[in-house]
Amino acid sequence: MNNEIQMVDLKSQYLKIKPEIDEALLNAVEGVAYINGPQVKQFANSLREFNKVASAVTCANGTDALQIAMMALDFKPGDEVIVPAFTYIATVEVIALLGLVPKFIDVIEDTFELDHTKLENLISDKTVGIIPVHLFGQCSNMEAILSIAKKHNIAVIEDTAQAMGAEYIFNDGSKLFAGTIGDIGTTSFFPSKNLGCFGDGGALLTQNIELGEKVHIIANHGQRKKYYHEAIGVNSRLDTIQAAILDIKLKYLNDYSFERQKVAKKYDELLNGLQGLNIPAKAPYSTHVYNQYTCRIENNRRDELKIYLQDKGIPTMIYYPVPVHLQDAYQVYGYKEGDFPVAEKLCKEVISFPIHTEMKAEVQDYIIENIIGFFN
Structure with missing residues (x-):
């Protein structure tokens, strides 16, 4: 698996x-x-x-x-x-x-x-x-x-x-x-x-x-x-x-979007309501094609979850760990920590779970089971 x-x-x-x-x-x-x-x-x-x-x-x-x-x-x-x-x-x-x-x-926290x-x-x-x-x-x-x-x-x-x-x-x-x-x-x-x-x-x-x-x-x-x-x-x-x-x-782009939406829908249905995990919000003015399925993890447990899933053989990604204004290369523009609190908060909370067009049901079930296991 x-x-x-x-x-x-x-x-x-x-x-x-x-x-x-x-x-x-x-x-x-x-x-x-x-x-x-x-x-x-x-x-x-x-x-x-x-x-x-x-x-x-x-x-x-x-x-x-x-x-x-x-x-x-x-x-x-x-x-x-x-x-x-x-x-x-x-x-x-x-x-x-x-x-x-x-x-x-700064950015809007949920979208x-x-x-x-x-x-x-x-x-x-x-x-x-x-x-x-x-x-x-x-x-x-x-x-x-x-x-x-x-x-x-x-x-x-x-x-x-x-x-x-x-x-x-x-x-x-x-x-x-x-x-x-x-x-x-x-x-x-x-x-x-x-x-x-x-x-x-x-x-x-x-x-x-x-x-x-x-x-x-x-x-x-x-x-x-x-x-x-x-x-x-x-x-x-x-x-x-x-x-x-x-x-x-x-020619297959719409099919690819549909398959990603199917995977996202299953994540939504089974992860929604987990205390400490926020599923991706959907803006009312846009469809969502889920290049990433990005959740927010509360209570400073994001990195702990990443390690936990890694030990189970489940890859995750963090997009992005450092906001642009705090990157070393951009210090010349004079921004500091605290200038964009939402962006800074997101960088400590976001984690993306596997999502793609060929996701097998049993693989996604395993991922979801282990995510739920972490929070329970």
């Missing part, structure tokens, strides 16, 4: 669609157009159609996608970008690399999203952007964020690396996919993502055709036509082999 338990079972997922993947790989290899082969354009088109956006541009990884988005929006050194204190480092890393200034904001009620107080005449991070698989409160952004003429970049395929539900009942609501959406195709390739990959989504063209140019050395460079750009490409894989897997 113990050898079967994984946070993400990529091999079983591959084996389920092996003939399609193998054929796509062979075609890509035999085509020998390893950079910018036809599969790259095909996947970009598929991604655009799936998300119902005007433009989808692929790139090398999700971190590059964030950087390209900020470059395309003409953010300049010294400009301020509001970003959650509780997120993966990449969201903030590119802000620093571009000479921008991260303005951290892990940036606290939009604190936005107004952070906005200054230097603020150019807000980055809502759709953490663990569901959307932030985009209507509230967009309302504030529009009022102050601020761009919104959605970090959708963990929520590809999730839908935002507007007050009028209409829906849009995560990453298609703000000015630009960015995503990652890291293997463990809901839509993951066999290496690195990323993409940017936008409803603005002109902005999409600008993104495409920047990602390609600043050139529209080879050897003619009209903008400062970067070299950020999704390679042909990864595009071929992703174009196959995109």
Whole structure:
């Protein structure tokens, strides 16, 4: 049993669609157009159609996608970008690399999203952007964020690396996919993502055709036509082999989301009510695709639970053990412990349990049995 338990079972997922993947790989290899082969354009088109956006541009990884988005929006050194204190480092890393200034904001305890009620107080005449991070698989409160952004003429970049395929539900009942609501959406195709390739990959989504063209140019050395460079750009490409894989897997993304939701529902039903454990809250304005199933453990017992489950052969992950504003690399911005109490509290409480598309019932039963055993 113990050898079967994984946070993400990529091999079983591959084996389920092996003939399609193998054929796509062979075609890509035999085509020998390893950079910018036809599969790259095909996947970009598929991604655009799936998300119902005007433009989808692929790139090398999700971190590059964030950087390209900020470059395309003409953010300049010294400009301020509001970003959650509780997120993966990449969201903030590119802000620093571009000479921008991260303005951290605390998050909402039960949904892990940036606290939009604190936005107004952070906005200054230097603020150019807000980055809502759709953490663990569901959307932030985009209507509230967009309302504030529009009022102050601020761009919104959605970090959708963990929520590809999730839908935002507007007050009028209409829906849009995560990453298609703000000015630009960015995503990652890291293997463990809901839509993951066999290496690195990323993409940017936008409803603005002109902005999409600008993104495409920047990602390609600043050139529209080879050897003619009209903008400062970067070299950020999704390679042909990864595009071929992703174009196959995109057809199964809704199925993958459904399977993750099934696993999450079972966790919810059997773990809800355990004293000292808080199951993931579901925002009323978003579907949840559960890139992670992240609970909060009270009474300083998170690390104890992690060790207990490890001894039972059950892996867990902590996303994230240190908030960004307290990381050594970001001390230069002058933040200190206590500045963002919710983010700091979450870093001491969160733990993610195994969840993936190929989870066997008996394996999940074993995980749940041992979690319950710890608390009882």
